[in-house]
Amino acid sequence: MYTGIRVKDLDRSIDFYTRVLGMKLTGRAKIQATKGEVAGLASEDGGHELELNFYPKGSRFATRYLAGHGLDHLAFRVEDIDRAIREAEEAGYPPVLEMKTEKSRWVYIVDPNGIYIELFA
Amino acid sequence: MYTGIRVKDLDRSIDFYTRVLGMKLTGRAKIQATKGEVAGLASEDGGHELELNFYPKGSRFATRYLAGHGLDHLAFRVEDIDRAIREAEEAGYPPVLEMKTEKSRWVYIVDPNGIYIELFA
Numbered sequence: 001m002y003t004g005i006r007v008k009d010l011d012r013s014i015d016f017y018t019r020v021l022g023m024k025l026t027g028r029a030k031i032q033a034t035k036g037e038v039a040g041l042a043s044e045d046g047g048h049e050l051e052l053n054f055y056p057k058g059s060r061f062a063t064r065y066l067a068g069h070g071l072d073h074l075a076f077r078v079e080d081i082d083r084a085i086r087e088a089e090e091a092g093y094p095p096v097l098e099m100k101t102e103k104s105r106w107v108y109i110v111d112p113n114g115i116y117i118e119l120f121a
Numbered sequence: 122m123y124t125g126i127r128v129k130d131l132d133r134s135i136d137f138y139t140r141v142l143g144m145k146l147t148g149r150a151k152i153q154a155t156k157g158e159v160a161g162l163a164s165e166d167g168g169h170e171l172e173l174n175f176y177p178k179g180s181r182f183a184t185r186y187l188a189g190h191g192l193d194h195l196a197f198r199v200e201d202i203d204r205a206i207r208e209a210e211e212a213g214y215p216p217v218l219e220m221k222t223e224k225s226r227w228v229y230i231v232d233p234n235g236i237y238i239e240l241f242a
Contacts, residue, residue, distance in 0.1 A: 001164035001171075003124040004239070006193040033220040043122035047168030053193045068189005070236045072127040072174045099154045115191045118125070
């Protein structure tokens with residue numbers, strides 16, 4: 001099983017998911033059926049695959065981009081949440097929302113496509 | 122890492138992901154911070170976790186639901202694609218799109234929330 005998100009800018013999105021979130025680029029390919037391009041990413045902790053789908057102008061899938069609510073968020077476990085927030089902020093992705101219970105804390109940043117990314121410890 | 126989708130009906134969505142797609146329910150809990158409820162699912166092939174997020178009326182997260190394009194699709198590998206399509210159709214989820222290359226074939230169904238689900242062999 002894997003999760004495929006649609007992206008507005010493939011290079012910027014690859015940069016975000018590899019540099020800010022520590023994922024590994026596993027491949028990149030043009031897709032004839034969509035006239036677009038796709039990139040595969042693997043999570044740092046293994047197991048999870050994320051596919052970035054880009055549709056250029058002229059592709060029948062290149063509808064107006066609305067991040068929407070289908071994808072509520074993608075969540076990444078981090079070792080040190082304060083350090084993760086600081087590093088994301090330095091990379092240009094400041095926290096936009098924080099939630100807390102007595103035991104847990106979730107901090108959200110927004111990816112280049114408008115998708116919410118949860119950081120949790 | 123995990124993927125969290127927002128759902129319009131938690132019971133119907135759990136039914137879809139467990140019965141039609143073979144995922145396992147790993148837990149279900151009320152979340153004070155959102156006034157909502159969350160369910161955890163694990164993929165048949167292990168590794169991948171999917172979180173279903175439900176926000177009731179009155180939750181500040183219960184905005185009007187648009188599946189949107191952030192989540193392009195969730196993809197599930199199946200053993201026998203013709204059988205998988207037949208079973209999904211019998212469960213009330215007929216194929217809505219099919220794509221083919223010489224080597225590959227992808228068939229899409231739509232989950233109870235309007236999210237595209239890819240079946241591939």
